[in-house]
Amino acid sequence: MNALYLTLLLPLTGAVILAFCGHMRIAGRLNLLVCIATFITSLQLAVDVFFNGSILTPLNFFYVDAFNVYLVLLNSFVGMTTAIFSSPYMAHEQSIGKVKAGGMRLYHSMYQGFLFTMLLALLTNNLGILWVAVEGATLATVLLVSLYRTPESIEAGWKYFLLCGVGIAQALFGTTLIYFAAVQIMPDNNQALMWSVLYEHASELEPTVLLLAFVFLIVGYGTKIGLVPLHNWLPDAHSEGPTPMSAILSGLLLNIALYAVVRFKMLIDPALGSNIAGHIMMGFGLLSFLVAGLLLHRQRDIKRMFSYSSIEHMGLITFAFGIGGPLATFGALLHMIVHSLTKSAIFITVGHAAQVCQTQSIDKIRGLLKTQPEIGWGLLIGTVAIAGLPPFGVFTSEFLLFSATIKSFPWLVISLLFGLSVAFAGLFRHVQPMVFGECPTGQVKVKANMWPVAVHLCIILWLGIAVPDVLAGWIDQATIMITGKGVL
């Protein structure tokens, strides 16, 4: 129980303290220290849940079960490894004059603020607070996107702010509708937005209201997931913001929004008694998967390219949750982990590569293997992993997803395979010359800490060869909660 509160309090205190800490080296270290502490407490929380089952705090305010605990752990883990990368990376950015001291204070403070809002979104039991936290995550990151104060970054920040703000407003309308349906059957208004209470009464809720609500929720949170056609903010925000931000936006924030949608789907399915919500998700997911794969080919900025790859993978996960069987859900939950670990590793590598070549333009990044082999290898292996080649974890989860699709919707596998090969071609067409090409003059080695990347890729490899029992158990429990049936 204490671990739960500490997990939330640590990043919040960190955000306040770091807002006043101007010394670059100390701030970077402090940021990392807070992240490590948060990771330890969330590990403690995970152990608690593993041995004692779900936790519901008094007044039902926080709720931890198998579904969100592994995301909490993932969140604080990626937050920690990205903080290891962030400290020297941002010092370099400051030394070449891209950010000023005030900007760095803002950066560190908001880094923690962002982690706090995401953890709050995961841990809260109140659907209203979930909305407040997801909107808070936008607010925390919006100034970071425009941190470099270039015209492009300001444009990206404005787009991000307005599109996500408008999008997420739809989700609040959806939440209000759910509340409207809930107060009709519940005597205590204060409990009517609590997820755990709603889940018990899900089958009594008015189906037409819920369906209308779900449309607003998928559009609202879908904007945040980056589903096509609501994705326009995503590549801009990823490419113009500082790279550590891209790593956690892509690796974590998208997951949180998807988590919210799945939580709502769990309420709506029993009430509707059919899989309409799932079909809506499948449509959005498949469209995102295919469109993002095609758009990958036409990118000139390396971070933009990988952000389209994120849209593609989030589309695939949304599609899988939409299918809804135990196998598909198991695969989707696993894919959430492997995607966020791989994608954050890739963004870390890309950040270093951009510093080596002093540009983000794909045409100008060449010969990474010659200039700095560890970055070249990191990018190559990361891309192999994200493209879904064995023996990495992405292959495992995609294999599960495809098997599930063959069972329920055989003809859709053709479009999935098509999308996968298009994305594969798009990635390698750009990555191969960047890694192997001739080395242009003027490239200098940078001080790169590749440990986070190595750790992430090793975990992905491990998950590709054998998923550990603990994790498989959690995912299976979450699958049982979502679909009513397990896989194991």
Added chain:
Amino acid sequence: MNFTVLTMAEQIILTLAALMLFTSFLLLAQTRLLTLIHIFALQGALLFATTLVIAFTYGRHHLLISAALTLGLKVFFIPIQLQKLVTRLDIKREVEVVGNPSLIMFGAAALVLFSYYAVLPIRELSMLATRNTIAVSLAIVLLGMLLIISRRKAVVQVVGFMCMENGLMFAAVAATQGMPMVVEMGVALDVLVAAILFGIFFFQIRTEFGTLDVDKLNLLKEVD
């Protein structure tokens, strides 16, 4: 529609709902920035009045705090800040070109019809007042979006965004007699932070682009 079967409070709420919808149309038609901001403040005041009426009629006293927040944020803080900004950036006389005013008005009317159509199937809405309030709040949200997409000035987009927030708060207050307190506080906090961030962005955009015309924000493209 038989209004006489409704209680006095419900009649007042319906009138306020109609007025709020009307102000949304006014916002869409208004081309001068300063007047636009004043109309937005008026809409906030209507929302404040609705919240007060509901708080007293149904005895939901926590709504008084929500009413105070609306009064402080939507009627005073945000409009005054926007007004100051517009004066400081010297754009208060700027008349904006709207795409095609009559077409936008038709679109707006269609959106209102659509909102009524969307909430029609809900069985629990057999009560006349609730059906109207949910449809009206949905319409206000959609009209706010229309305002955002039909204008080029960043200031107007912010007003559109806040107008959507008004619609959402109206839904929460009029249809469900207020969300739980902690949620309302959280939403108000988000709105406050958003308003401050918008102000920061105005200056960043103005410094880098020399204008608050968002048409100039076209450097980033989907594909090149």
